[in-house]
């Protein structure tokens with residue numbers, strides 16, 4: 001199930017790719033990239049246990065077996081290996097699937113990828129702990145904003161984060177903006193969603209919950 005953003009609630013199949021070019025302190029998928037324990041959890045994950053190299057044909061078969069119209073490619077940062085994704089994306093769209101890619105917005109999308117998918121772009125704010133020059137790449141954001149269907153999604157802890165969102169989105173040409181509460185538990189989700197609601201409405205943006213947290217808490221999918 002897509003738990004966030006414009007496709008919230010839609011049945012889908014996920015493929016989660018390893019590796020990320022950022023290292024957000026609060027990352028909820030550190031098992032895709034944190035091999036040294038630099039994140040909030042302090043846990044160093046073992047890439048030999050977490051990463052499984054597979055031919056794209058095998059990945060396509062596994063995804064198609066879910067019989068879900070929507071496929072979501074997430075990470076980590078999927079665009080780090082975007083050219084290797086092209087055969088998989090061609091196969092999936094050729095079989096009638098819609099594909100969304102979740103990206104942190106720091107990588108310019110290749111035209112052959114952009115032609116096949118819709119992007120959910122989640123630029124990171126200062127509270128990620130990453131320096132601005134690493135997390136905000138204007139040419140990548142502009143390229144993604146210019147594509148039809150792109151949605152921007154910002155993880156916010158409360159209304160105090162919204163000025164930073166406004167500053168970033170001022171350069172994105174009116175692409176739709178979604179605000180999502182930072183949360184790794186139901187209690188945190190409820191608290192931050194309630195804190196954000198009125199302020200997001202006042203800004204004229206969209207609000208999304210994290211439906212998978214409401215349903216399954218912080219339990220990792222299989």
Ligand code: SF4
Pocket residue numbers: 020021022023024026027028029030075076077104124
């Ligand atoms: S960009 Fe996403 S996957 Fe990468 S560290 Fe930040 S939250 Fe985690």
